[in-house]
Amino acid sequence: MSQPTRIGIVGCGSVMQRPYMRLIQPLRAAGAVDVTIACDVNEDVRPVVRDRLGIPSFTTDYEEVIDSEEVDLVMVLTSMLEHGPITRAALTAGKHVLVEKPMAVTLDEAAEIVEMARHSPGLLVCAPHVVLSATYQAMWRHIHRGDIGKVLMTRARYGHAGPDWRPWFYLEGGGALFDLGVYNITCLTGWLGPAKRVMAMTGVAIPERVVGGKMMRVEAEDNAHVLIDWGENVFGVVSTGFTMQKYRGPALEVYGSQGTIQMMGDDWDPSGYELWRNDVGAWQIYEGADRLWTWTDGLRHLVDCIRNDETPIVQPEHAFHVLEIMLKAQESGRDGQSKTIESVFTPPTFEDDREEVAEHLVHDRTQR
Ligand SMILES: NC(=O)c1ccc[n+]([C@@H]2O[C@H](COP(=O)([O-])OP(=O)(O)OC[C@H]3O[C@@H](n4cnc5c(N)ncnc54)[C@H](O)[C@@H]3O)[C@@H](O)[C@H]2O)c1
Secondary structure (H helix, E strand, O other): OOEEEEEEEEEOOOOHHHHHHHHHHHHHHHOOOEEEEOOOOOOHHHHHHHHHOOOOOOEEEHHHHHHHHOOOEEOOOOOHHHHHEEEHHHHHHOEEEEEOOOOOHHHHHHHHHHHHHHOOOEEEEEOHHHOOOOHHHHHHHHHHHOOOOOEEEEEEEEOOOOOOHHHHHHHOOOOOOHHHHHOOOHHHHHHHHHHOEEEEEEEEEEOEEEOOOOEEEEEOOOOEEEEOEEEEEEEEEEEEEEOOOOOOOOOOEEEEEEEEEEEEEEOOOOEHHHHHHHHOOEEEEEEOOOOOOOOOOHHHHHHHHHHOOOOOOOOOOHHHHHHHHHHHHHHHHHOOOOEOOOOOOOOOOOOOOOOHHOEEEEEEEHOO
């Protein structure tokens, strides 16, 4: 068996300590990975990292992770403003990189990262990893084999009341689009391909919040409706915000000339999908494909790709395109103008596996 992929982690906050470590522990137990070093500017997490998470080495300087000869893969799990510089440094050092979303907070920096990744010996996987879920892929298959006809319109939604543990979510380089809307925009562009134009209303609906026990002023948008144009009068809307206490109903809806398909649950945690086809004349309900899937799955995928010498299906060019849409939506929110989207990418494709799709059909009203 090949040697474990050696991971160095930068940023040991909420996402590292729980969701990513929950995925790392079984990979570590299976001998697929080893975590050799972790880094956080906050000294207080040192005992957590060493004693509770069993990581042998801790530093407050991310350069030590990047320069370490005992690290093959750097995970960038810091707050968003730091993603770009740390990712660039890790790629320069020839490491494989997993970076949480967004890969950077400016298009120039993200363009540099995408270009570096093309020439670097290391692979780059940028969150979100939603294209890896079986539900996303099954919906892609239905859409692309024409089950709902020509796609004409989409709607997507993701929001909650807002994180209450760190102020950076509400400051420059944070905001609801980067934190939440990013998932919806990744799915929609993955299914429909590159967008051509964006227009948005974005703003701060709750100007003061208590975060980490302290009152703060909110600077980054916490409320957004983003209109996306794919050309040929195919339009979508993404509604996102730290302004939604609860909702029921589909996360994503895709309307075609012959039917409708909609994802239930959230796109980072899908619970299934529902398909309406005019030729069938009934809703077909699919569930259970992602019972064990977690949104941190990009790490498992990256490790598999490293070990099997394969190219990840989560592409930096897709993450770049999504970032361009989000940044231009923010600009549009400020000046009220629509913005042309210039970047393009080729979305990942999936084989047409009808048996696998059929396995998750739990309710078919045509069978009554
Ligand atoms: N919280 C969520 O539910 C969630 C879900 C999915 C993805 N994410 C993404 O994961 C990332 C981390 O989110 P979080 O909720 O864990 O945030 P967090 O604030 O809890 O953790 C970030 C950690 O990074 C550390 N850090 C900041 N700058 C650093 C630097 N230069 N070097 C080393 N450490 C540094 C901070 O001290 C902190 O401990 C973000 O990009 C976020 O968008 C978060």
